[in-house]
Amino acid sequence: MKAVGLLKYLPIDNEESLFDFETEKPTLEEESTILVQVKAISVNPVDFKMRSPKEKVEAKPRILGWDAAGVVVEVGSKVTRFKAGDEVYYAGTPNRPGCNAEYQIVDEDLAGHKPKTLSFAEAAAYPLTMVTAYEALFDRMGLTFDTEKNKGKTLLIINGAGGVGSNAIQLAKLAGFTVIATTSRPETNAWAQQYQPDFIINHKEDLPTQLKALGFPNTDYILCLYDTGVYWKTMAEIIAIQGKICSIVETNELVSLNLIKNKSVSFIWELMFTRSMFRTVDMYRQSEILDEVAGLIDAGKIKNIINPDLLLSPINAANLRKAHAQLEANTAIGKIVLEGWE
């Protein structure tokens, strides 16, 4: 089969940083896995982070990629969620070879049924960022879709125009929260706008001042999608009494926990790979989440997050290098998707 891989870290403008190669089609060996023919993939910052460790040198090419849609071609003996022919979408796990390949082994507990109303390309844009947004709001912060209870409760999404932000805005609006997203550039502002948060403010300007002006000096929940340390003091200032802060972005800064003590605040990490990396007993939640979201998408309640201008074809090393380069430069708005094999 065709695949794209790397042997060691090289700058993305080097043709060997990601290269095309031929390899054996994987064979199903585990009872609870499925073999998927990959039709479309998406690219996330985690891809270039996983490409980057300079000390890692492989004997055989390493395959990246954690966002895909495709067709099930074979299922393990204990698989109950899928059968051959089913269309699926999933993020997968860093413990297995990624989706930058024609065929891939996936744990059934990590895959969802592809939304029926979406193309493979549109579906591939969602899994990693959607599972992240969903887990952050509902599994980590413990929020619910109880719109009556959530009425009047505020959620601030710092850096709201990325993939996770786009999904989080939509999920939180469906759940009935007042959603305030931050962006900075006109392009990111326009992108976030289409998901209809209640307010958009500028994270290059003072957040407390802008929140006060909106009439929300404190927010009940904060989802931090930018360096946690950079926003720590600001979040400590604006979080509500007994509020919750959830972040997905690590930081090199050391922080003062005391700043959030008097308000009895919670700080909660969300890492989309925690469940699959450690194979937790509740790993199947990711399958459930993707199925639930597919229902919301097919009901017209969740909008596309693919950027049609960033749809590349075919899936190959040259296009993947373009995608990595855009993510590294932080110039992409909306999800970059690659579709089809040559």
Next chain:
Amino acid sequence: MKAVGLLKYLPIDNEESLFDFETEKPTLEEESTILVQVKAISVNPVDFKMRSPKEKVEAKPRILGWDAAGVVVEVGSKVTRFKAGDEVYYAGTPNRPGCNAEYQIVDEDLAGHKPKTLSFAEAAAYPLTMVTAYEALFDRMGLTFDTEKNKGKTLLIINGAGGVGSNAIQLAKLAGFTVIATTSRPETNAWAQQYQPDFIINHKEDLPTQLKALGFPNTDYILCLYDTGVYWKTMAEIIAIQGKICSIVETNELVSLNLIKNKSVSFIWELMFTRSMFRTVDMYRQSEILDEVAGLIDAGKIKNIINPDLLLSPINAANLRKAHAQLEANTAIGKIVLEGWE
């Protein structure tokens, strides 16, 4: 009425650090407050912390004290939970004069009905540490009394022999958790033992090694009752995947949040005064908690945490100075209680 107060910080061996004085009996002015005749009080580390700010100089004596049991003598026009003659126990709020006085105004939402089977002295030992322990486990970490669900789940209580620890061990055992408490001295070990945690380990020795030896290399929940910064790295190491850490003790150390990221861990502060200080809409939870615990106590499910050897009488400045001195020196085991007026 009689009261004990201070005008400014003085070392506890100074007779003016806390002194007896006569003052006006307070009058009920707010609709949702009750006037209580104080029969017994307990003393907590917060008392000497509140006594300590050196810059604070008062024109009139300031009254400390946040643990009391007594009798309701008058109720505000909107009070529904209590009537004159009811016996109550409560911690109160730093926003009002404390319980080191014959009479005290208390928010009805912060008071519970005194357990019927306890003396005033025994009851006064509980409120502050019990509400702290209860809020930490159930309101902050979101645990429940569902013993079936909690079976096999582990809770580590760091510094388990204090007031909060003694209560937390008992509540967590009632909820069905496997409870591991840490102590260090033979006396604190013996004290914690009477509340029957499943295991006691020594926090002067390596916790991960001891936990591994017990067969619990990771614990699902940690309640930190000692300087959070001192235990941060250890807690990050031993907390389970998707585990929760709740702490009540501030720290001067800056911490690396990254250490708990890959496991998607939650860090949650519990401050017993958050609800009353900020007068949150759910402040009434403290009344509910105290009533619920009174039921558990009267059913024989919660043991006394008063140390009979540390029961002082009467309530006066000399005995309060003794109590503060013992807490400052960290030599008390079990709760110090003062009872009756001369």
